[in-house]
Amino acid sequence: MEQDKELRADAWRAIEAGHGYPILNFLFGVGYPKVTAWVRDTVGADVEPFLAPAAVLMMRALEGVATQEKFDQEKFDAAGLGAYLQNEQNAFTRAQPQLASQLNAALDLGQNTVERAERLMLRFTTEEWDALAKLPSLAAAALMMTDLSGPVGLNKEYAALFQALEDTAVANEPDSLVSLAARTYNEPAQIDALQVTPANAQTMLRDASLQALAILSAKATHQEIHAYKKMVVDVARRVAQAENDGGIFGLGGKPVSGDEQRTLDLLVAALAYDA
Template structure:
């Protein structure tokens, strides 16, 4: 049985949104301009595409291959950004992904650790995708302090609930 079958349609849609939300949480924590945003978005896409067969990441990647799956993922993210400043977007994305992880825990506890690891790997790759604070690719730091704080906030949300 595919893991997707354990979830209601709405809950599966939320699972599809989670990779984009962790990427958004890190990107919005320290917006680095157009090039940085493209590099960080590419990090989300490549992380999902490179998911190992038989994992939750692979199921999400398979869903993203359809327009229905892509729309389900992006349509739920849009309301989180509308009319908000970057820091507010980051906070909203972190809160929402925390809710999704909690729902995942209740629905598929046997795969929850794998899901958390998958999402944290994406967030880390996004944070490392573009140097922050440099000029034309020179200087800067691999992970800025605001990105580090976003990663810490995500780790806190990913702690299993007792």
């Protein structure tokens, strides 16, 4: 149950910080939006605000069950836990057959979404997927390094990056290439680990863009390629526009500096992106 404790702690920290719910990603994967949408449209209840706290409470309850004296701790393994949960599910199904059927349909839809996402990612090697997933954030980091802002401006650019990635993930089907890529490199530590600097920003951006283009050309559909290029460029533009350059106390200046525009032009050219 040690993993349960860690998951509960992660969930509560995320809830308090307003950063989403990792526990729901653990339980539902990328099928989470489909599950909540199905329940909302079928049952008429918006369960999304309650799922994370409910999941945390469920794990707390399971921990309590597992520590009761009547349970043999050595037998309360994965199989024992599975049998216990199955009995609870069967009891719920007998008590609420229609609701149980609707919830099972929602969960099946979520699982189908997860499986489609897994099949899509299996088209690429681990290294190829990493190259595709990191490019949006690498492009944003290159823009930040091209025209360095102060602490306030940098915070605005980071916020713009993470919001753009979140918007992309939400606006597209959760099992699509662009949505999956947008959900991967979305933490400050991951961006820092890319080690983009003012000295290497242009070269890293060009090489990473050409690499992604080669991977997509070999393994993605025309629609996926266009959507991916658009996503990368759109994310980069939002970061570039997050902070005015050349102004005083936030007044005046240009939304995109000349150096940032040249970096954007490099990105567009390397990706062969035609809006």
